[in-house]
Amino acid sequence: MKNWKKISALALAAAMSLSLLTACGGPADPTPGPESKAPTAESAAPEATPAPNSYGDMTIEELKPLLQTVTQGKLTVATSPDFAPYEFYAIDDSGNPTLAGFDVALAGYVADYLGLELEMVPIDFDGVLMELQTKSVDLGMAGLSPDPDRMGIMDFSDIYYLGGQSFVCLEGNKDQFPDLAATNNPEYQIGAQIGSIQASLANENSPNADIIQLSKVTDIIAELLAGKMDGAYIETVVAESYAKNYPELYIALEVPYDVAGSSIGVQKENPALLAAVNLAIKAALDDGSMDSFVATANEQASGSVYEGLLDESGNVQG
Secondary structure (H helix, E strand, O other), X not given: OOOXXXXXXXXXXXXXXXXXXXXXXXXXXXXXXXXXXXXXXXXXXXXXXXXXXXXXXXXXXXXHHHOOOOOOOEEEEXXXXXXXXXXXXXXXXXXXXXXXXXXXXXXXXXXXXXXXXXXXXXXXXXXXXXXXXXXXXXXEEEEEOOOHHHOOOOEEOOOOEOOOEEEEEEHHHHHXXXXXXXXXXXXXXXXEEOOOHHHHHHHHHOOOOEEEEEOOHHHHHHHHHOOOOOEEEEEHHHHHHHHHHOOOEEEEEEEOXXXXXXXXXXXXXXXXXXXXXXXXXXXXXXXXXXXXXXXXXXXXXXXXXXXXXXXXXXXXXX
């Protein structure tokens, strides 16, 4: 069997390049929920729709009848499977890929909690935001930070995972980067994912460097390993996952960031869904499920993995 852990990241083709913060296209009307019957003389008058700020006081049983999703009875979730241990493909002994990661596990938990069938939509990271903007999906789960710049096109759930940001380089080059100021060198090529928080951090901390934005973290890692980049901004837990598989990578610096955590992106103007998702997150944190999801994902990410999109037949590319 091919060692996908070692070679898949280097074989990925570059995908579409859309900015997460400037994704085009205006929002579309959400698909209506279950058809409601007009009241008759024999039926009671319908209850008034709750005010948006009152949904947070409801129980999940009170919220369930109010939920409106893109497809009735389903929870449609966009994710970008190139971001282990958040989301990726675990490869079994026969070479078959299975969507995995703690975002994927949490998505299943949320769907069950809401009484809905889960439908995952693997897509490039920048496409996750576009799908939310056009209201083509209900949720986006791709290690999203609740950046205020994104709040015009999605709502954010409560934080479900606390993380951090790092600057990564090769082990042999670690002495070049004693601090973040050293990254701000016009002779350096610094990588970050297109439109991501890390791209913003690169522009903030290394404005004079040659900042190279690529669509996938796997592409950035491949460029680093090939010596075509001097360093890169990557989320800490993701950087740690890659460093386990590629010992030549070195997490050189912690990068300060005001919003240290991950949230679920929720379709705009859907307060019942947002409130229900927050209740599900609280339940997953309270009952220990989230800790279990993270532990399992980290274990899977240290095995044979593929990070990227599958081909049209559902097979690993490359």
